[in-house]
Amino acid sequence: MAKLSSKKHSQTHRCIIYGPPKAGKTLIAGKLAEFYKLIWVDMENGHETLFQLPEAWQDNIELINLPDTRSYPIAIETVLKMVKGPVSICEEHGKVGCMLCKRELSTAQNAIADSDTSEKEKRDLYDEYLTDVNLPALTHESVVVFDSLTQLTNSAISHITKNESDEYKLTYDDWGNLGKLLDIFLSHIQQAGYNVIVISHETEAETEGKKKTLVPVGGTRNFSRNIAKYFDHVIYAERKNKKHVFSSSTTYATTILTGSRTGVAIEDANEPSLLTIFKPELYGDSLDPAIAEGTSGARSSAAGTVNSAAKSAVTANTGAASKKSTSDILARLKNKK
Numbered sequence: 001m002a003k004l005s006s007k008k009h010s011q012t013h014r015c016i017i018y019g020p021p022k023a024g025k026t027l028i029a030g031k032l033a034e035f036y037k038l039i040w041v042d043m044e045n046g047h048e049t050l051f052q053l054p055e056a057w058q059d060n061i062e063l064i065n066l067p068d069t070r071s072y073p074i075a076i077e078t079v080l081k082m083v084k085g086p087v088s089i090c091e092e093h094g095k096v097g098c099m100l101c102k103r104e105l106s107t108a109q110n111a112i113a114d115s116d117t118s119e120k121e122k123r124d125l126y127d128e129y130l131t132d133v134n135l136p137a138l139t140h141e142s143v144v145v146f147d148s149l150t151q152l153t154n155s156a157i158s159h160i161t162k163n164e165s166d167e168y169k170l171t172y173d174d175w176g177n178l179g180k181l182l183d184i185f186l187s188h189i190q191q192a193g194y195n196v197i198v199i200s201h202e203t204e205a206e207t208e209g210k211k212k213t214l215v216p217v218g219g220t221r222n223f224s225r226n227i228a229k230y231f232d233h234v235i236y237a238e239r240k241n242k243k244h245v246f247s248s249s250t251t252y253a254t255t256i257l258t259g260s261r262t263g264v265a266i267e268d269a270n271e272p273s274l275l276t277i278f279k280p281e282l283y284g285d286s287l288d289p290a291i292a293e294g295t296s297g298a299r300s301s302a303a304g305t306v307n308s309a310a311k312s313a314v315t316a317n318t319g320a321a322s323k324k325s326t327s328d329i330l331a332r333l334k335n336k337k
């Protein structure tokens, strides 16, 4: 039997960062490349922002580009395969086991087979066509970034309705299937042995007492309202006075869903950084970057008084959600569309 104290500080973190466009979500996640190996699953073609990082940090980021569109919704298919096991993804289509690209690679390999080709050249040729990735084998030294859950949701919807016309209205079963697909993805990353960052946008959801609250987008409004339960940290990003502002404590604002299971209040740091979550030992009690080592214990007990984690907010929301009638939810979904 494991002692509770040994379970207290989980080695990995699951974060969702959400907010409006241009709020600095990509960059704050990318900065983790200073200390971690990042696998960046880009469904938004948003990786250009990462070129602002020092080159040495960029070397720690492996980019997997998934060119997801309405007519080619590849992201949901590839991401679900990625979280389950080792895969080989083609550069051109973002597809697992792409026969077209495998054939092209093999033609190219045959063309250089007889010549005096080094192992490195062979490897480079392979890398031009395919990326091998094995997420379940990753450890706490890696961070996998999914950018974004909004696009993954769109991809799943396009996938579910791929044989329908543009006029098509999603049925109750379609929305149910969307929820199932997203649940498979989120459940896998919830159990992952690596760190996870999911980037998303914001939507307004009604919680208990008809209060409007901003929550991360993921699936239907109903599903979005409960999405925080899959994460340890729910971080809101916004622009205030031309600055990027981030918040993670439960008490930050009553109309914005935020929370941190380890009690981190990212808004208290001098410079907003995810290291307040990933490497709290770099910070003292005040969340100013500190040189002191071994302060993580003090840090978490100090913050313990600040909040009681995202889950409590979420539990309240779930209760409100289940009281809503199905037809009500569907009606609102149709309006949204």
Ligand SMILES: [Zn+2]
Pocket: 090, 091, 092, 093, 094, 095, 098, 099, 100, 101, 102
């Ligand atoms: Zn391909």
